[in-house]
Structure formats: C-alpha cells, structure tokens
Amino acid sequence: MSATFLGIDVGSTRTKAVVLASGGSDALAAAAAATPQGEADGVPVHVPGAVRDAVVDTARRALAETGPEARARLGGIAVTSVGEEAVLLDAGARPVGDVPTWFAGVGHAPAREHAEELDRRAPITGLRHPEYTVHTLGWWARTRPAQAQAAATLTDLGSWLLSTLGPGELVMDHSHASRTGLFDAPTRSWRAEALDVVGTGHLALPRLVPSGTVVGELGADAAAALGVAPGVPLVTGGHDHFCGALAAGARSPGDLYISAGTSEAHLLVTDSLDPAATADSEVGCFVTDGLYYLHAALPSGALYLTWTRLLGLDPAAPLDALLDAEPVGSRGVRGRLAADRRLSLEDVPVDVSPATLLRALMETTAVASRDLTRDLSRTAARPVALRLLAGTPVASPAWRELRSVLGEGAAAFVDAREATALGAAHLAARAVTGELPPPLPRRAPDPEVPAARREEYARAFGGTALP
Template sequence: MSATFLGIDVGTTRTKAVLLASDGSVVLATAAAPTPQGDSGGVAVHSPRAIREVAVDTARRALAEAGSEARAALGGIAVTSVGEEAVLLDAASRPVGDVPTWFSGVGHGPARELAAELDRHAPVTGLRHPEYTVHTLAWWARTRPAQAQTAVTMTDLGSWLLSSLGPGDLVMDHSHASRTGLFDAPTRSWRPEGLNVVGMGGLTLPRLVPSGTVVGELGTEAAAEFGLAPGVPLVTGGHDHFCGALAAGARSPGDLFISAGTSEAHLLVTDSLDPGATADSEVGCFVTDGLYYLHAALPSGALYLTWTRLLGLDPAAPLDALLGEEPVGSRGVRGHISADRRLSLTGVPVDADPATLLRALMEATAVSSRELTRHLSRTAGRAVVQRLLAGRPAQSPAWREIRGAIGEGAAAFVDAQEATALGAAHLAVRGVTGTLPAPLPRRHLDPDLPPARRQEYARAFG
C-alpha cells in the first residue's frame, strides 16, 4: 500500500483526525471528539495536557478504523489548531498553565491600552486584533505572574502538540506566528520588542518555519500510544481556517475562501502585502509558503441564531423550509449589518412574517459579504478570481442561490466538513513528498440560475 498521511485538527469545539491516501483523493478514515474546555477564575481555558489526550485518542481511533495496512503505511503527521492560543513552556518544556481560549476576551483590555506603545516599539504590517496572542501575554503577566515568570518560551497549541509526539525542534509556523501580533509577515521575522511592552521580556520566541516543514519524528513512547512504529515524520501544520482554505482549493492569488459558521471568515490569498495599504487590516502568511492572506469576518451565523430565536423559529431546521417561497428582495424589506455587529431592518410592513425577515437577513449578509470582499480586494490590490464557500449553510440550495447571485467572482461551493484536518493532512503530504494533493471537489451554482432570476437579484441588489 502507498503511504498514508494523518491530519489532526484541534478546533474550538471539536478535535478531528483524518487519514488520507497519499494522492489526496481518498479519505481512509475520520474520527472526532469534543475539545475539552475548562474554566479558570471565570476565564475559558484549554488544558494542553487534556488537549493532547483527546487528540491522541482521536487519531488512534482514525488509524484503527483504517486498518493495520493503512496504519503501517503512515508516512507523516501534521497538526492544525486554533490560531491565537499560545502554550507557555518552562525550562523543561512543560506547559506552565492552562491556555486562555481565543474567545475568552482576556486580551481586549490590554489591546486598547497598549496598542500605541506596541506600534511605537515593535511595529508590524497590518493591525493587531484584540484576540492576538500578544495581548493575552499582557493578561498573563498581570494576572498569572508566577506562571509568566516561570515561562521561558512559547509556541502555538498545534506546534506544542506536535513537539510532544517525539524528538524534534520546538517551532512556530508562519501562519500561526501571523496571529501573535509579534510577527511581521512581509519579512517573516519576529518583533520581540513587543514582549517588553506587555511585561514578558524574558520570553524567548521559537524558531520560525513555513507550514508543511518536517521538524521531527514520532518518538518511541508516542508511537506506542498511537499503535505505530516510531520514526514517522512530524510536519508543521498551520492556523485552522487557513488549512481549511487550502483543502478547499484556495491556493493562488485572488482565491477567496469564505467559511460560513458562527463567524463567517473571509480569507483572500495574495502574493504581496503593501504595508501602507494594509495598515488597518488583518494580514499574514498563508499556509502555502510565499503567499499571504487578508482576513476579515462577519457575524452572519451569530445573527442567524439570534434572529431565528427572536422569530420563534428552530435554528436547527433546514433553511429552505424556513424561507419557503419568499421572493427575491424580501418584499422590500432591507437589512444592514453595522461595523459594531448590529442588524437593522428597514421597510418592514406591519404584517411581515418570519420567513420574510429571515430572507432579508440572508440577503443582507450576502450584500455585506460582497462589500467586505470588495474591501479586501481593494486593500490587496488583487481582483477576486474565485469564491470558495464552505460551511453548514452551503448545504442549502436557497443559501447557495443567494450567495451565487450576490458576490464578487465566480462562486463555487465546497463540502468541507473536515476541511481543517484534511488541510493538515495535505501539508503532511507536501512536507514529506514535496507535492500538494488536489483540493476537495467543488460544485458551481446548482441548478444554474436562470437569467431572469439573476436579473431579479441585480435589480434588487445591484
């Protein structure tokens, strides 16, 4: 049997494992489990050791499902994880404590307080989002000083997990480093002066490597945990959204990946970053070395959950059943999503029903997505060549029609339930063989939108 490759994804809510045939065309096995989450003094945290236990068990189950032949042929392991969660390590490479989750909000206060000083002492291309690691480090120095003083280095959650599997270097890949607020993407270099600003000046930053780099091999003890022979190459993954984009086929400048979930991530791939033009944008290195990304998000899924409940609808019900036969344009009801994540509706008649308002929300998020896409395109100086849309809403024909008709660039829809883990497996293949597997199959708007229907959208939304 030809070599197989394992991708592990430590996600916010679930940890997944995918075993892939070397040509990338066949998924041999998958497994998943809830990602363990705890609470520390009212702060949502991930325990590195608990994460490792679940990740190893999930990977072991996927390998067992694939069978002994596929397990014996394993040629590489890569790990992807949530982007901004850094593990602080002591001199013996042990985690000094639990990791605040990216959504815990602990860095928002320091972000407001220290932004100007960080920009003076350690400027980077693009803005520093409040969830970036550098702001969490400030929280750590202030509220967990004993742990902070014990720490000598750090890395991202996925790279730490990879390093725990065997002998090899402690590293951080460029895509994860891009989410720290301490890394300058165009020069691919650290800005360690920022550590002094946030009270963590004694910390050493890890060696930087591109995603898809072999950095070690599976050790004897970890191999026994997996039921494998030692020596399997360990390969750096990347930020989870970006690995998902890679698997979906966002691989060239002008490719836009939209992952529709609670937060609808928009990621535009580009081949250059202009520090002047991108000063107010989230930018960084993509998981394909030599390429960059611009990133922004809409609260479309969160608004959907809020409004379905307000309207007395079941948010788990199929979207097409909820929308019924509502016409294009929602009978004149229009929605607008503001910069502070608020939805306003205008033109609402006194006899409006829930289906009308829900369709207005769907159309409003599509228009907002189009405007956000145009903003990313102008900022990057790069036209959108194709839109790749993934996520649970893409299962709905009505959602696909709305997004296919309202947006920049040709739309294609990707069934990518485990795309992040699959993207990690793709990086494992590339790291070991030098070849990137083909992306997931995609489908264009189906059925083809009749010209008259498309004109209805054009009249209503431009």
C-alpha cells in the same frame, strides 16, 4: 497502497483526526471527540495535558479504522489548531498553566492599554486584533505574574502538541505567528520588542518555519500509543482557517475562501502585501507556497441563530423550508450590518412574516459578504478570481443562489467535511512527497440562475456576479 498521512485539528470545541492517502482527496478514516475545556477564575481555558490526551486518543481511533496496511505506510503527521492560543512553557518545556481560549476575551483590555506603545516600538504590517497572542501575554503578566515569570518560551497549541509526540525542535509556523501580533509577515520575522511592552520581555520566541516543514520524528512512546511504528516525520501544520482553505482548494493568488460558520471567515489569498494599504487589515502568511492572506469575518451564523430563535423558528430546520419561497428583495425589507456588529432593518411592515424577515437577513449577509469581498480585493489590489464557499449553509439551494448572484468572482461550493484536519494532512503529504494532494471535490453546479431573476437581484441590490 500509497503512503498515508495523519492530519489532526484541535478546534475550539471538537478535535478531529483524518487519515489521507497521498493521492486522494477524501479521508480513508476519521475520528472526532470534544476538545476538553475548563474554567479558571471565570476564564474559559484549554488544559494542555487534557487536550493532548484527547488528541492522542482521537488520532489512535482514526488510525485503527484504516487497518494495518495503512498504518504501516504512515508517512507523516501534522497538527492544526486555533491560531491565537499559545502555550507558555518553562525551561523544561512543561506548560506553566492552562491556556485561555481565543474567545475568552482576556486580551481586550491589554490591547486598548498597549496599542500605541506596541505600534511605536514594535510595528508590524497590518493591524493587531484584540484576540492576538501578544495581548493575552499582557493578561498573563497582569493577572498570572508568577506563571508568566516561570515561563521561558511559548508556542501555539498545535506546535506544542506536535513537539510532545517525539524528538524535535520547538518551533512556530508562519501562519500561526501571523496571529500573535509579534510577527511581521512580509519580512517573516519576529518583533520581539513587543514582549517588553506587555511585560513578558524575558520570554524567548521559538524558531520560525514555514507550514509543512519536517521538524522531528515520532517517538517510541507516542508511536506505541498511536499503534504505529516510531520514526514517522512530524510536520508543522498551520492556523485552522488557513488549513481548511488549503483543503478546499484556495491555493493561488485571487482565491477567496468563505467558511460559513458562527463567524463567517473571508480569506483572500495574495502574493504580496502593501504595508500602507493593509494597515487596518488582518494579514499574514498563508500555509503554502510563500503566499499571504487578508482575513475578515462577518457574524452571519450568530445572526442566523439569534433571529431564528427570536422568530420562533428552529435553527436546525432546512433553510429553504423556513424561507417558504419568499421573493427576491424580501418585499422591500432591507437590512444593514455595521462594522460594530449592529444590525439595522428598514421598511419592516407591522405584519411582516418570519419568512420575510429571515429572507431579508439572508440577503443582508450576502450583500455584506459581497461588500467585504470588494474591500479585501481593493486592499490587496487584486481581483477575486474564485470564491470557494464552505459550511453548513452550502446544503441550501436558496443560500447557494444568493451567494452565486451576490458576490465577486465565480462561485464554487465545497462540502468541506473535516477540511481543517484534511488541510493538515495535505501539508504533511507535501512535506514528505513534494506534492499537495488534490483539494476536496466541489458540488455539482446548480442550474444557471435565469436572466430575469438576475435582473430582480440587480434591481434590489445593485451589481451582481456574472453567470
């Protein structure tokens, strides 16, 4: 039996663990549990100790399912996590407090307050999103000053978890650093001056390493808890979106990964970043091969959940059944998604049916995705060679047709089950063997959309993707 690798994904709501054989694309075993979440003074938080307990238990169950031979051949462990959440640690590497979740919004006010000074004193390539770690540090300094002063350093949640599994150095990988607002991607260097701006200048930043770097080995206590031998290499993972993209097959410049969840993430892989062109874009280091990414998102899933409920429909019902064979163009109803997350609908008849409105919303998000993809392509000065689409909507033939026709670059659909945890396992395998495992298998191609139907799409929405 070939070596096996453990990938762990600490998500906002679920923690997943998968065990992968070095040459395989499907998991040998998997386990999942809720990611423990609490609340502190009205702020949703992740409690580091509770999260660690959940991680160890989930990983133990996944490993137990594989059997003794696979456990004996465990060759590496890597952890991926939500990218903007940072653990503040004291001089003894102990967390000084709970971690505000990335969606808590605590950094939005500091982001507005410090934006100009950050750009002046600590410029970086790309924009600083309000959810970036540096703004949360401003919140710590303002609302939790005693804990902030007790901290000596910080790292991302995944890297901290990895460091608790055995002897090893506290580090941060480049992809997580790219989501801090303290890091310049093209130079792969910290902009520590930003810490002074937000009131945490006493903090030391961890050593930077690429994703997929061996930084330690599994200790005896953690090994006993997992049911494996000590000494297994501990490998840096990466940001969860980017690990998912890696597992899905986004590995070359021009590959675009679209993860259709509540927030529809668009991730374009590229081999260079132009600081001038990307000034207003989310950019950073990808998880493999010295590549970069441009990132943007649409609220597609949130829009779908909101409107199915408003229309009295079941959001869990199959999309094709809800659409009820509505025609291309939604009988003239048109929608537009603005950058401020506002939706406008035009030419809506007073007797419009729920199916017509839902079809119009699906077409609206498909056009918005096409336009966003074009923006990313222009910014990167690189055409989209391949669109890899993943997420729950991939199961719908109607959704696949919309996204095949309305988009840039050839479309391929991926059943990305536990893709983020698999991406972490891929990084562990590459660190130890020097080779990436094959990506997740793609869905069999759908029948080609007839030319006449493509012409309907072109008349309604302009240029469409080539067959």
